[in-house]
Amino acid sequence: MAVSTVLGRSDLGDPTEQGRPVRPSRRPGGGQRAVTWILAITMIVVGLLMLLPIIWMMFTAFKPESDIVSYPPTLWPRELTIDHFIDVWNRIPFARLYVNTIVFAGGVTLISLLFDSMAAYALARIPFKGRAVVMVLILVLLMLPFQVTLIPLYDMLNGMGLTNTLPGLIIPRMTNAFGIFFLTQFFLSLPKDLEEAARVDGASEWRIYWGIVMPLARPALLTLGLFHFQYNWNDLLWPLVMSSSVETSTLPAGLSLFMGQHVVEYGLLMAGSLLSLVPVILFFLLIQRSFVAGIATTGLK
Amino acid sequence: MTTTVGPPTERTTAPRPAPPRRRRPLLKANGRRALTAWLFLTPSLIVLLAFTLYPMIQAGYLSLTDYNLIRAARFVGLDNYVELFQDPAFWNAFGNTVLYAVVVTPVTVVLALLFALMLNQRFVGRSFARTAIFLPFIVSLGIIAIAWAFLLDPNIGLLSYWLGEIGIVPEQGWLNDPRYAMAAVMAVGVWKNVGFYMVIYLAGLQSIPGEIYEASRLDGAGPWQRFRSVTLPLLSNQTLLVSVLALIATLQAFDQIWVMTHGGPFFRTETLVMLVYREGFQQLRFGYASAISFVLLVFVFILSMVQFGYLRRKQVTY
Numbered sequence: 001m002a003v004s005t006v007l008g009r010s011d012l013g014d015p016t017e018q019g020r021p022v023r024p025s026r027r028p029g030g031g032q033r034a035v036t037w038i039l040a041i042t043m044i045v046v047g048l049l050m051l052l053p054i055i056w057m058m059f060t061a062f063k064p065e066s067d068i069v070s071y072p073p074t075l076w077p078r079e080l081t082i083d084h085f086i087d088v089w090n091r092i093p094f095a096r097l098y099v100n101t102i103v104f105a106g107g108v109t110l111i112s113l114l115f116d117s118m119a120a121y122a123l124a125r126i127p128f129k130g131r132a133v134v135m136v137l138i139l140v141l142l143m144l145p146f147q148v149t150l151i152p153l154y155d156m157l158n159g160m161g162l163t164n165t166l167p168g169l170i171i172p173r174m175t176n177a178f179g180i181f182f183l184t185q186f187f188l189s190l191p192k193d194l195e196e197a198a199r200v201d202g203a204s205e206w207r208i209y210w211g212i213v214m215p216l217a218r219p220a221l222l223t224l225g226l227f228h229f230q231y232n233w234n235d236l237l238w239p240l241v242m243s244s245s246v247e248t249s250t251l252p253a254g255l256s257l258f259m260g261q262h263v264v265e266y267g268l269l270m271a272g273s274l275l276s277l278v279p280v281i282l283f284f285l286l287i288q289r290s291f292v293a294g295i296a297t298t299g300l301k
Numbered sequence: 302m303t304t305t306v307g308p309p310t311e312r313t314t315a316p317r318p319a320p321p322r323r324r325r326p327l328l329k330a331n332g333r334r335a336l337t338a339w340l341f342l343t344p345s346l347i348v349l350l351a352f353t354l355y356p357m358i359q360a361g362y363l364s365l366t367d368y369n370l371i372r373a374a375r376f377v378g379l380d381n382y383v384e385l386f387q388d389p390a391f392w393n394a395f396g397n398t399v400l401y402a403v404v405v406t407p408v409t410v411v412l413a414l415l416f417a418l419m420l421n422q423r424f425v426g427r428s429f430a431r432t433a434i435f436l437p438f439i440v441s442l443g444i445i446a447i448a449w450a451f452l453l454d455p456n457i458g459l460l461s462y463w464l465g466e467i468g469i470v471p472e473q474g475w476l477n478d479p480r481y482a483m484a485a486v487m488a489v490g491v492w493k494n495v496g497f498y499m500v501i502y503l504a505g506l507q508s509i510p511g512e513i514y515e516a517s518r519l520d521g522a523g524p525w526q527r528f529r530s531v532t533l534p535l536l537s538n539q540t541l542l543v544s545v546l547a548l549i550a551t552l553q554a555f556d557q558i559w560v561m562t563h564g565g566p567f568f569r570t571e572t573l574v575m576l577v578y579r580e581g582f583q584q585l586r587f588g589y590a591s592a593i594s595f596v597l598l599v600f601v602f603i604l605s606m607v608q609f610g611y612l613r614r615k616q617v618t619y
Contacts, residue, residue, distance in 0.1 A: 047433030143549070171348075
């Protein structure tokens with residue numbers, strides 16, 4: 001079982017760290033060491049290049065406007081200011097956008113983790129007639145581009161008076177085929193012994209699901225939680241379609257609307273953008289350790 | 302514990318009541334368990350049927366009408382599809398979508414594999430490199446595309462300036478020049494997703510037993526040979542998954558291109574999803590936009606199936 005992290009320190013690929021005997025032949029020699037250093041330098045440079053837009057955004061948010069538009073442009077600020085962060089709260093309904101995004105992404109993540117895992121529990125752990133039919137339905141919906149349903153969905157929610165509201169944004173996302181598929185794969189990999197014992201002792205299916213299977217599924221739930229959270233936190237098209245004003249919008253949609261209207265205020269936009277990246281990055285750093293245990297033990301392996 | 306007769310397993314420490322007596326009610330309870338299964342499925346099924354399957358069928362119907370949100374839908378048969386196939390805007394978007402997919406998918410997959418192989422070695426700074434490469438995947442494209450647009454601005458963009466210093470200067474700037482705009486949005490597309498696919502490859506690499514490498518090393522295989530005949534075949538599951546996911550994602554590209562170029566210059570970067578958005582939500586031609594999205598659905602479905610079929614044949618299970 002892969003209880004480790006791909007992005008963190010430990011490494012499953014190295015047999016020495018899995019309690020297997022150390023093989024002296026794998027010790028790097030002199031030539032090997034040079035190769036390792038070249039590799040290290042190359043990958044650190046690649047990493048920095050990948051981070052460039054984020055690093056640049058960070059520095060730009062602290063630059064005075066005159067510095068941002070000066071030529072030649074520089075990465076490092078000549079002068080530091082926090083004016084843009086103050087501006088962003090005063091000039092656009094930033095707090096409103098932030099709350100909307102938290103409620104939308106957080107709400108969708110929690111509800112869909114519950115619904116996805118209930119469905120996945122039934123599909124993976126309870127034999128019943130019709131299971132195959134439901135599995136096929138899930139797989140077909142997995143391939144369906146979301147955009148295909150966009151228009152009728154909008155139309156339907158518009159008819160219910162749910163456009164420009166948070167429930168309208170959240171309700172269609174309360175479960176999804178990918179989440180059910182992902183968790184089904186994980187639940188299938190769990191050993192049967194514990195729950196069989198509980199079943200013999202007369203525990204209800206709900207108690208087995210909630211008390212035994214869910215705690216075991218923690219890495220997978222956190223990983224799927226990250227996917228759901230980042231996807232909805234970042235989604236542009238859905239909030240753009242569902243809300244017509246900045247007040248009922250989410251951060252990506254709100255900021256992109258704002259960019260169209262006030263093109264020149266780079267510092268303000270960068271400060272707003274930077275603030276909106278914080279929760280997703282925090283979420284990721286918090287669950288980083290379980291993250292790949294989740295991937296390595298599901299169908300994504 | 303499915304056996305009813307036989308010696309107790311090592312795990313049973315306390316003596317259990319005789320199995321046959323407690324098994325019988327369980328078997329009888331099959332009907333109740335099926336009911337429980339359906340109860341567990343109910344919330345998801347309601348949401349999926351109401352908000353995914355039903356709208357999908359509805360989209361199929363709308364594509365045969367001239368629905369525009371304001372007046373009632375009028376059935377027009379295949380008119381939308383006939384118009385579609387004669388519409389240069391559709392063929393332009395279709396071409397752009399295909400171009401974007403056939404360039405971005407393989408580049409992303411190959412880079413992801415390369416990064417995964419390198420980051421599976423041990424060296425100082427590896428955790429940093431892994432996190433740095435993955436991070437773009439979790440930040441918002443809508444937001445980071447704003448940063449990219451500024452970085453590539455011909456007058457004040459840092460990246461434009463740096464690239465200018467080494468002699469690469471498109472006259473009208475990267476995003477305004479019809480020749481380079483597509484290349485620029487493609488590069489951002491690769492940048493965004495490569496980390497996610499890299500993680501899937503890393504998880505795969507880490508599940509390959511070290512003994513296999515030892516054996517091939519003893520057989521005298523060089524690094525390239527080991528890669529060709531051990532690593533690559535054992536990663537075929539990951540390659541299948543990664544390439545299908547990447548293809549589906551590229552065919553649905555919207556966010557980043559929308560923010561960076563709005564489909565311009567001269568519709569050079571307009572994709573099918575963007576055309577759906579423009580025709581549907583800006584022109585209010587919902588019937589026509591539905592027809593476009595249905596063509597996209599069929600296209601995604603066929604390509605995924607072809608890819609599944611092709612890669613399944615080459616797949617190795619271990």
